[in-house]
Amino acid sequence: xxxxxxxxxxxxxxxxxxxxxxxxxxxxxxxxxxxxxxxxxxxxxxxxxxxxxxxxxxxxxxxxxxxxxxxxxxxxxxxxxxxxxxxxxxxxxxxxxxxxxxxxxxxxxxxxxxxxxxxxxxxxxxxxxxxxxxxxxxxxxxxxxxxxxxxxxxxxxxxxxxxxxxxxxxxxxxxxxxxxxxxxxxxxxxxxxxxxxxxxxxxxxxxxxxxxxxxxxxxxxxxxxxxxxxxxxxxxxxxxxxxxxxxxxxxxxxxxxxxxxxxxxxxxxxxxxxxxxxxxxxxxxxxxxxxxxxxxxxxxxxxxxxxxxxxxxxxxxxxxxxxxxxxxxxxxxxxxxxxxxxxxxxxxxxxxxxxxxxxxxxxxxxxxxxxxxxxxxxxxxxxxxxxxxxxxxxx
Amino acid sequence: xxxxxxxxxxxxxxxxxxxxxxxxxxxxxxxxxxxxxxxxxxxxxxxxxxxxxxxxxxxxxxxxxxxxxxxxxxxxxxxxxxxxxxxxxxxxxxxxxxxxxxxxxxxxxxxxxxxxxxxxxxxxxxxxxxxxxxxxxxxxxxxxxxxxxxxxxxxxxxxxxxxxxxxxxxxxxxxx
Numbered sequence: 001x002x003x004x005x006x007x008x009x010x011x012x013x014x015x016x017x018x019x020x021x022x023x024x025x026x027x028x029x030x031x032x033x034x035x036x037x038x039x040x041x042x043x044x045x046x047x048x049x050x051x052x053x054x055x056x057x058x059x060x061x062x063x064x065x066x067x068x069x070x071x072x073x074x075x076x077x078x079x080x081x082x083x084x085x086x087x088x089x090x091x092x093x094x095x096x097x098x099x100x101x102x103x104x105x106x107x108x109x110x111x112x113x114x115x116x117x118x119x120x121x122x123x124x125x126x127x128x129x130x131x132x133x134x135x136x137x138x139x140x141x142x143x144x145x146x147x148x149x150x151x152x153x154x155x156x157x158x159x160x161x162x163x164x165x166x167x168x169x170x171x172x173x174x175x176x177x178x179x180x181x182x183x184x185x186x187x188x189x190x191x192x193x194x195x196x197x198x199x200x201x202x203x204x205x206x207x208x209x210x211x212x213x214x215x216x217x218x219x220x221x222x223x224x225x226x227x228x229x230x231x232x233x234x235x236x237x238x239x240x241x242x243x244x245x246x247x248x249x250x251x252x253x254x255x256x257x258x259x260x261x262x263x264x265x266x267x268x269x270x271x272x273x274x275x276x277x278x279x280x281x282x283x284x285x286x287x288x289x290x291x292x293x294x295x296x297x298x299x300x301x302x303x304x305x306x307x308x309x310x311x312x313x314x315x316x317x318x319x320x321x322x323x324x325x326x327x328x329x330x331x332x333x334x335x336x337x338x339x340x341x342x343x344x345x346x347x348x349x350x351x352x353x354x355x356x357x358x359x360x361x362x363x364x365x366x367x368x369x370x371x372x373x374x375x376x377x378x379x380x381x382x383x384x385x386x387x388x389x390x391x392x393x394x395x
Numbered sequence: 396x397x398x399x400x401x402x403x404x405x406x407x408x409x410x411x412x413x414x415x416x417x418x419x420x421x422x423x424x425x426x427x428x429x430x431x432x433x434x435x436x437x438x439x440x441x442x443x444x445x446x447x448x449x450x451x452x453x454x455x456x457x458x459x460x461x462x463x464x465x466x467x468x469x470x471x472x473x474x475x476x477x478x479x480x481x482x483x484x485x486x487x488x489x490x491x492x493x494x495x496x497x498x499x500x501x502x503x504x505x506x507x508x509x510x511x512x513x514x515x516x517x518x519x520x521x522x523x524x525x526x527x528x529x530x531x532x533x534x535x536x537x538x539x540x541x542x543x544x545x546x547x548x549x550x551x552x553x554x555x556x557x558x559x560x561x562x563x564x565x566x567x568x569x570x571x
Contacts, residue, residue: 061412066445307408308401364398 049079062306089250101155106255123287156247164243178324179221199278206277229305414441455533464555476528482520512544
């Protein structure tokens, strides 16, 4: 088991030894760094191929369909076939587009997505850089795609693209707030901002059990950050055709697509790291545990996508500012208070778990009350309108 | 309670995912094998309903009206057709044209042309036939690469050999 657990690290050490036998030290370091970066990029592409296939299969199965099954056994080469199709497609630039911005947007969107992998602990000792401000890094890098979307929308010189970009920016900025507060809750509990430190702090209890509220808030905000259903307003086909990348075709479109799925893996990886104890848990090798948890989280996201219709734009922004932000702030205060008063251990976890569940129930109850009031008001307004139209009698 | 619908919706979709895989496991070797799937007998809303056409085909019901076929006499192996021309006269579209030779009981069909492109599958030709010579088959893959939709006697006999019946209406369980 120990051998399997350290498998990748052992391979790295062996390879380093191999290089040291005939290269000077600085060249060894350079080669290892470049190889590490290349590996992370390749991981990103493999992830895209694997999860597009998985997504299509899961969505198909929900609809009692088979999904891709023509290219290769069980259709496993479908994603590769799609990639080849994308590469060979004509690359169109609109006549009145801002050419340089139009070119730059797909490149800029993919860089932060790949950069984020640097701080993702894929297993015990398997992390690109153990930054001590990794959480801040994640938030900062997560902010760059917002700019890119506006770039793409503006440069396309297309009103649907611009509308889609506006919607996306409004959505992403709104959901950044509860996401950061949820992150802060976890940082408060772990006492460190390093992703490795956060995973190690969850040795006894995963933070999903300690603060379910933060977990739920982060999950919802993550869905919104990824522009996935039920927050996929920017792609709302029936309203704005395809969103900010409507004018993109061929490889440039593929770049946005790649970035979307690389970010999907990243958000699922962050949820795993922050709330599900990362690579911890016994018996299986650490990197396998991490992969299993990430796949489960991504399955949950696909399941949600297959189940729910999308929000209206005012509902979505209202949900962020009126529900998630207050909820996550109250949770932050609660966790800070309890973490200050009680020592770490069973008692603190129990108190936090129970109080968090109570908070969640309270939030749902308040939202139910508000929804009921709104419904009553709408019904009363409707009845009043009928009364005005037909006179005193209501039919 | 508010939020109950969310859980209920997730449960419904999960049941559908699970249902398709459970049914797949139940008939595992058949589904992806070259032979195609077994006929579905449980119609309970779960599981896959997709039929993957070139590998899997629907079996048509007995009274399906497909292309015309000629039937043989089981003893001699000769076509039952006597070239009486009843089908030719009964056809509302002029689909059938035929030639025969010989007199009386020896009369035999020599050429029979059936224009598939104009046939409306009304079965009037079969009803007019007094010699159990023709019947509508269950062939439904009738498209051609060229505009040549005319089937000759040999083609019609070949279709008839596939079904192994010797009387009009035998596949229906009705013989006149």
